[in-house]
Amino acid sequence: MTPIRANGAIRNGLIAFAFLGYLILIGIPGRIGGAALPVLALVAALFFWVRLRRDASGTDGSFPQTASPTGKPGWEIGAPGHTVSQEQVMPLPGAGGALAIRSGLLAGITTGLLIAIVSFAFASAIGSGASIQPVLDKIVPVNVAALIGVSPGQIANDEVPTLRYLLLVLIFTAAGLLAALAVVAARVRNPQKAPVARLSKSLDSQLYRTVARFTGILLPFLLLAYIAWLGIPGVSAFGSNEGTVRLLLTLIATGSGLFALRLVRPGREQNVVAPLLALGALTMPFILDQFQNSVMGLVFIFVMMGLGLNIVVGYAGLLDLGYVAFFAIGAYTYAFLSAPFSSPYISSLLNLLAISPEIPLLGYWTALPVAMLTAAIGGILLGIPVLRLRGDYLAIVTLGFGEIIRLFMLNLGELTNGPRGILEISQPGLFGLAPQSFSSGFLSSQGWIFLLALISSALVAFVAIRLNDSRLGRAWFAMQEDEDVAEATGVHLVRTKLLAFAIGATFAGMAGQLYASRQINIFPENFSLFVSIDALALIIVGGIGSPAGIVLGALALKGLPEVLRGVDEYRIVTFAALLVIMMIVRPAGILPSARRRTQVAAPDEQALTPGAEEPVAKELDGDTARQAQAASPQSEAVRDKEDQ
C-alpha cells in the first residue's frame, strides 16, 4: 500500500507542477508581483486538498454533492440512516491521518523541488544573458523575479541567493502540509466516536458552521469595503494592475453576495441581510471606475439575456440557438427610435411626416415598451414555425433564425444602414434630465448603464422566479419532461411554448436596448452567433434553471475574460481550461437549481430505492410472476406459449 501511496503523492506533485508551470509560462507571477509566491502556493494547496480528500474518501474524482438539510426532496427514501452527506466521504480508519500528512508533504516537496529547479534554470539562463524570450516570450526578468521573490535586477545580474530556492521548496511543502491538515481536520469531525467525544465534536462543528456562515455573509461586504477603499484617490496597491484587481474583486464580491444570500436563514436574518446586499450592489456603480463599470454593465446585460434564455431553455426545455435575434431586435428598435437617423428610408419617412430626423423620436424609457413588444413579437414569429420541432431540429431552425436577423440588419442598407451601423444612439435619461447632467460627477456614464443593468436584471429575475413558481412554470417544466403527456394532462402546448418564447424574447429585447445605449454605436457584427453561444454557455456554466447560477455564469464568462486580459494571447486557452475544469468539478453548474441537483444525485438514490422488478419477481408464485413480466410487451408472446 505504501509504495502506491507514494506514487500517488508524487503524481499529485507532478500534476500540480504542470499546472503551476503553465501559469508561470503564461506570465502570471509577473502580473501578480510580490504576492506571486503565496498565491501560487495557495493554488497548489487547493489542488492538493482536492486530491487528498479524494484519496481519503476513496471515491471517484467528483465532489460529493452535499445535501442541504432542509427542503431537499427525495432524501428520506431508502434504507434509514444511509443519507448522502458530508460524513459519507471520510470513512477512513484512524491510521489514515499520518498517511495523508505524509503524502501531502511528499506532493508538496515534489512540486517545490521541480519549481525550484525550473526557476533556477530560468534565472541562471537570464543571468547569463541567454536569449530565451523568442522561445518562451513570458520568461522575462520581471516574471522570474516575482516567482522567486527577488527584484528583477537581481535576476538580470545573476545574484539570487541560494537560500531563496530552499524557501521556494519549503513554501510548497507547507502548502502540501496545509492541505493534508485540512483533510485530517475534516476527518476528525467524523461523528463515529464515543458519545462524549461526539457531543463535543458536534458542538465544535456547530461552532465551525456558525463561523463559516457568518464569514460567508460578511465576505461580500468586506470585499466591497476594500474595493471602495482601493478607489479612494491616493490609495494604491498592486501597482499597474490595480484596475484589473479591483475588477476581479468586484466579480468575487458579486458572486459571494449570491452565496451569502443562500447562507442566511429565512426570517429576520434574511430580512436584514438581503436589503443590505441589495444596497451594497447598488453602491458598486458609484465606487467603480469607468472600465470596471463598463465590464460590469456588460456582465449584467448578459445576466438579463441569460435569464431570458433560461426561460426558453432551462424552464421550457426548448433549445434556442438563435437567441441573439431578439437581442438584436431590441437594440435596433431602440436605435431606430433614438438615433439621429442616417438611414435613408426612415429619414425620408420622417421628413414626410414633418418630423426632424435629427431629434430622437422617443427617449429610453418611452422606447422601452416598444423594444420589449417588438422583441416579443419576434419571439412569437419564431415560435410559430418551430412549434412542432423538437431537440436537434429546433436547435438548427433557431440557429438559422438568429443568422437571418443578422443578415437582415447587414443587407437591408436602406433600413438599417447595413454594415455602417447606426450611430449616436441616445443615452438613458432620468425624469427628463439629460444623462450628462446627473452622471457627470459621482456616477460615470458607464456606471449609470451598470446601475440600470443591475436594476433591470433584478426585475427580470423577480419576474422569472415568480413565473417559474406558478402554474405556468410547472407547465413549462412538465412540457420539458414529456411533451405528449403534458398536453394530455391539460397543458396547451401552443400557448405555453409561445409564452416561453415571447417572455424570453422580451427580456432579450430589454437587454438589447440597454446594450445599444451602452455601445452608443451598433453594427450588425455585434449580433453574431457568438452572442447566442455566450448566453447559452453562461446558463450552462452557472446552472440551468437557477437565476443565481446565471449571475455567476455571467460573471465567469463575461467578467473573467476581462480580468484575464493581462495574460494576453493565453487568455482564451486559460479560460477554456477553467471552463473544462469547472464542468468536471460541478457538472450541473456552479449553483445548480434544486431540480438539477437531484438529477445529479439521482444515481446514488436509485441504489437506495428497492428496484421494482427483481425483488418482486423472487417472491411471486409462477402465475403472478408472469403478470409482472407482462410489463414488457415482448414477454407476452412467451407467456402465451407457456400457457399452451
Place this chain on the structure above:
Amino acid sequence: MTALLSIQAVTKVFGGLTAVDNVNLDIEERSITSLIGPNGAGKTTLFNCLTGLHTPEAGQILFDGRSLIGLRPDEIIARGVARTYQNIRLFGRMTALENVLVGQHLQLRASHWSAVLRSARQQAEERAARSFALELLAFVGLESHAEVVSTNLPYGEQRLLEVARALGSRPSLLLLDEPAAGMNPSETDRMMELVHRLRDEKGVTVFLIEHDMKVVMSVSESVAVLDYGEKIAEGTPEEVRANARVVEAYLGPEVVLQDTVATSDI
C-alpha cells in the same frame, strides 16, 4: 341510462395495418369496464384515439353526448377524460406533489400577471390547489411522499401517482392502461381496491386495460375483448370467460375444445 362514453365504429389504420377495426363500445356512467385482448390487439391504440393522441380514420366517439374526434389532448382532458400510461410517464424530475399540481393545470385560472404580483386571489388558488393535491395523494396513499422526486418512487407507487395526477383534472372518466402491470400481489390488491374506491368515493367511471385476469375478473362489471383490432366479445366477466372466440384468441384454435380448465388460467 345513457352511455357516458360511446365508441361507434372507430377504425384506426397505421399504414397497411388496421390497429382498431370498426369497434363499437358503450360505457355506462359510474361503471368499471375492462378492455382485454392479446398483445397487439389495439387496446392502447383505442385509448390513444380516445385521448386525442391519434385521430381515428373512421367512426365517432361521443363523450357525454359530444364528439371527441379532432380535439387536442388538452381539450379532451378539459372535457373530463383523463388517463394513465402503460409505460409509466410521470414528470420524472418533479416531486409527487408537483405532478399532481400539473394534473390540476386546467383547474387553475389565475393569470400569469397575478402570479408575478402574487395577488391574493392567485395565492389562495395555489393554496387550494396544493391542499387538493395533498388530498389526492392521501387518496392513493402517497401523502408521506409528497416531496419525493417522482423517479425516486418505487415502481408501484409511481403507478399510484399517475392515478393521482389524472385525478387532478377532476375527470368523470378515467382510462387506466394496465394499472397493475409489474406489481407484486400486495400492490395489485392495493390497486384493485383503489379502482373500486375511484368509482365509489370519487364517482369516476373507470375504463381499464389489464392483463392480470385476477384483476379483470374481480374488478370489472363488464369486459370487452379485442383481437386484431376487432371487438370479439363483450359482457360480464363470466360470459367473456366462457366465450369460445376469446379462448381461441388467447390460446390458439387447437385448444378450444379443452375449454374451461385452460381458460380459468388465462
